[in-house]
Amino acid sequence: MHLPEAEQLIATLAETMRPRVTPDTCLVGIHTGGVWLAERLHALLGLSQPLGSIDVSFYRDDYSAKGLHPQPRGSKIPFDVEAAHIVIVDDVLYTGRTTRAALNELFDYGRPARVDLAVLIDRGGRELPIAASFCALTLPTPLPAGQNLQLERDDSGALTMRLIHA
Amino acid sequence: MRNPQLNKQGELQHLLTLDGLPRGIITQILDTAAPFTEVAEREVKKLPLLRGKSVFNLFFENSTRTRTTFEIAAKRLSADVINLNVATSSTKKGETLLDTVDNLCAMHADMFVVRHESSGAPHLIAQHLQNTGRDHIHVVNAGDGRHAHPTQGLLDMYTIRHYKKEFHNLTVAIVGDVLHSRVARSQIAALTTLGVPEVRVIGPRTLLPTDVEKMGVRYCATMEEGLKGVDVVMMLRLQNERMNGALLPSPQEFFKVWGLTADKLALAKPDAIVMHPGPMNRGVEIDSAVADGSQAVILPQVTFGIAVRMAVMSMLGSH
Numbered sequence: 001m002h003l004p005e006a007e008q009l010i011a012t013l014a015e016t017m018r019p020r021v022t023p024d025t026c027l028v029g030i031h032t033g034g035v036w037l038a039e040r041l042h043a044l045l046g047l048s049q050p051l052g053s054i055d056v057s058f059y060r061d062d063y064s065a066k067g068l069h070p071q072p073r074g075s076k077i078p079f080d081v082e083a084a085h086i087v088i089v090d091d092v093l094y095t096g097r098t099t100r101a102a103l104n105e106l107f108d109y110g111r112p113a114r115v116d117l118a119v120l121i122d123r124g125g126r127e128l129p130i131a132a133s134f135c136a137l138t139l140p141t142p143l144p145a146g147q148n149l150q151l152e153r154d155d156s157g158a159l160t161m162r163l164i165h166a
Numbered sequence: 167m168r169n170p171q172l173n174k175q176g177e178l179q180h181l182l183t184l185d186g187l188p189r190g191i192i193t194q195i196l197d198t199a200a201p202f203t204e205v206a207e208r209e210v211k212k213l214p215l216l217r218g219k220s221v222f223n224l225f226f227e228n229s230t231r232t233r234t235t236f237e238i239a240a241k242r243l244s245a246d247v248i249n250l251n252v253a254t255s256s257t258k259k260g261e262t263l264l265d266t267v268d269n270l271c272a273m274h275a276d277m278f279v280v281r282h283e284s285s286g287a288p289h290l291i292a293q294h295l296q297n298t299g300r301d302h303i304h305v306v307n308a309g310d311g312r313h314a315h316p317t318q319g320l321l322d323m324y325t326i327r328h329y330k331k332e333f334h335n336l337t338v339a340i341v342g343d344v345l346h347s348r349v350a351r352s353q354i355a356a357l358t359t360l361g362v363p364e365v366r367v368i369g370p371r372t373l374l375p376t377d378v379e380k381m382g383v384r385y386c387a388t389m390e391e392g393l394k395g396v397d398v399v400m401m402l403r404l405q406n407e408r409m410n411g412a413l414l415p416s417p418q419e420f421f422k423v424w425g426l427t428a429d430k431l432a433l434a435k436p437d438a439i440v441m442h443p444g445p446m447n448r449g450v451e452i453d454s455a456v457a458d459g460s461q462a463v464i465l466p467q468v469t470f471g472i473a474v475r476m477a478v479m480s481m482l483g484s485h
Binding site: 055058059063068071072073074075076104107108109110 | 194197198200201202204208209210212213214215480481484
């Protein structure tokens, strides 16, 4: 399958979001790809609130089956969640379980006014009633379960989408 | 023989002692604890990792700080916590340790946090659980006799790493009653495993184990010799309740020779930190001016203790 350039997708995503954000909109990236993406969007959209990050490993519903991530990085929410407009940012939307975990965690910090979800690629395969508010690319047919699609970053900071066949 | 603390996959099954615990596991616990310190700043100070699990605090010996921090840690992980003050209940009526454990297993316990005056009691419980095929139940040693107090040792390592970043370039002094101290044994095991090149023990010969050097430490006969140039001073509590016979002249005399005062601390590096596992005997092993001084990190130790215990319990509860 031919994958589009990540940089191109990021630009598309930022333009989709622009009419619907204000300088006070808060971005929260999901580790790890979502954090890289949120950094880019934050700069492109000229947002003033500091960037947040969430590591959902403490909130995953498969914790008892998979165990704890060997190196959890923790979450940083450096703004007041109460009454804020928040956009959760992730590189790929798949089952929706990560998004659910991130929502759960976010609500432990307060009650936001509104929460949106921005993703680069919707790969299909949802297992929960969750949809992206902003999405740069929706794959026409869902990726098979054995394949892993994720954002990668090289030493120079350039981002690329990578498809891994398990 | 397999390490009784690890399961077949090499994951932590019980935490009984730091002696022989692989460096990788110790580091993993410290790394896991780091993000837990941030939970205290949230509006909802809870993570769902142990939701639906029952943690039994089984304290055959009194403790306030350790029991409370274990309880807070388990509650922050959303576990149900049941505190049993066994010292005043069934054992008094003659029930054996393993009968007590079997009864609590029948109440669907998932984890035991055990403090016992006899060395090896938590190990005995862990072995009993293994022999009876109850691998899903975990044991954490919260201090057994003179043997070990692994979570205290771990929180001390977390504190040292927090302030000093690395272990490989440190000189650490442990001062006081090493002979009766399970804390000291756990500290020495962790410090040597993590690669601290010089660990000194300072104290009267009567309060040091014979052959203390075999534990990989250097014995220093005076505070002047032992504190010179150290990065970390770890004070120990004088264990009055464990002392038989005339090991000491008097607390006042002990303070004069072995008590940590500002003058003695001045021999350490200027940025040296002072630690104490608590409860402190002010004016016996530590002067108030030092305990409340700028180099003391005694209260941060308590706070870090919650995150470290959360790390241990979440790692155990994950399989």
